[in-house]
Every structure is written in structure tokens, then in C-alpha cells.
Amino acid sequence: MAETIIESTKIDDLSGDQFRGRDVVVKPVNATDSYGVIILYAHGSGWSTRKHGEVFGAEEIKTRMRRFQRRLTEDAWIVEELLRPRSDRFGRIEDTKFYTFYGHSPLFLQKENVPKPTYRWFDRKARPVDIVKPGQEPSTTSAPPDRVDALLELANAVSRSLPFPFVRVDLYDTDRGPVCGELTLTPGGYYDFPEHVDHYLGCYFEHALVRLARDMWCGSPNLASVRNELPDFAPY
DSSP: OOOEEEEEEOGGGOOSGGGTTSOEEEEESSOSTTTTOEEEEEETTEEESSTTSOOBOHHHHHHHHHHHHTTOSSOOEEEEEOOOBSSOTTSOOOOEEEEESSSOOSEEEEEEOSSSOEEEEEETTSOEEOOBBTTBOOOSSOOOOTTHHHHHHHHHHHHHTSSOSOEEEEEEEETTEEEEEEEESSOOSOOBOOHHHHHHHHHHHHHHHHHHHHHHHHTOGGGHHHHHTSOSOOOO
């Protein structure tokens, strides 16, 4: 997982002392589509939003956070380490979002935010899937990460270790290998899934429910701690 330096803080409580001298990402706890994400590069005792940009201190960071806060319902922020892409040590890294159903990832979403927001869906064999977002055209040029097989394997392993039939696993292809950035049980944002894709995902969900119930009751090493918390008798 990416290192969480500050798990939750209000804007006024942020001092910068906890991450001084480090490249970090500041982002809201509850937000979608990368809204409110601030990338900070360390320069001496301050930071910059670009690798060689204007240097500022903690108060300027708070000012930027307040601009985003106007559209947020909660003043809660986290600070994480800045992950490095494999190809460019100082470039921006984008995550790949795997939609996993207890050990199986039938779809994943590749999003890019620079130079402009784009997206493209792929199936588990890295073939493009026709899924659209109202008001935004899908990319025709975005490609899966070079090490998509390694990312897919990790996404499936993470999903299989959790007692949920569905979880979105966000992974980064970094200079130190695949890294998990975030787990989301109820992804935000709306995409228009065709009927056959809805049916496809519904089958995966139902199958995941059956396999999860089997493993929880019959004994899966991955779910041992969960199984021990279950009652001896189930009233159904």
C-alpha cells in the first residue's frame, strides 16, 4: 500500500511538520474523479505543485485546500506518499482501477488527468470495452499499463483476501513495482454500462457471493479471522 502519512486532518490542523522534506499527495477523504488532489514536491522547508515551480509553505497549501473545500461536504483530508512512475521518476503517475469480484477482475478502468481528463475501459484480457460516461468521450488511444498482468494478479489477490463480494482495487505501476493505492466498496461517478455488460457484471457478483459464503463457512485461510468472528449458529 502507499504510505499514509496523515490518516485524517482538518485544514486548520495541518502544519506541514509531519511531511516536511517529502514529496506527498494531499487529497480529501470523500471525493471523486481526483477532485481536490494536490501533488506537492518538497523544496527545502517548503513545497511546490511542480517539480521546479514556485516554492510556498503550509499556509499556501491550506489556501489551496480551502478552494476545493467549497464543494466538499466534509473537512477531512489525508496525506500520502507520492508514488513514482516506472518510466519517469518525476512524472505524474495514474492509477488503474480494477473492478474485482472476490478474486476475479472482469473489468478495469484506465484514467488519465494530464493534459486533460480521459478514460478507457478494458476487459480482463486488456481488450477495450464500449462503456461511456455521459458528457465525456472515451479515449481511443489510452493503453493498459505495461505490467497489466502483474497488476491484475495483485488486484485479484487483494480482493480474494477481503470478505466482500465486490471491491474496486486501485493500483499503481511504480518504480518499485505494483502498489495498492486505495480500496473502494462503492465507487462514485456514473458510467453508462450497456445491458450485456450489466448482465456480465451481475453474474460475476452472484458467483462471488456464493464463493465468499462457501469460503467463510467452510474454511479459507484468507478469511480465517473473519470466520472466527461468525456465530456458531446461523438462523437461516
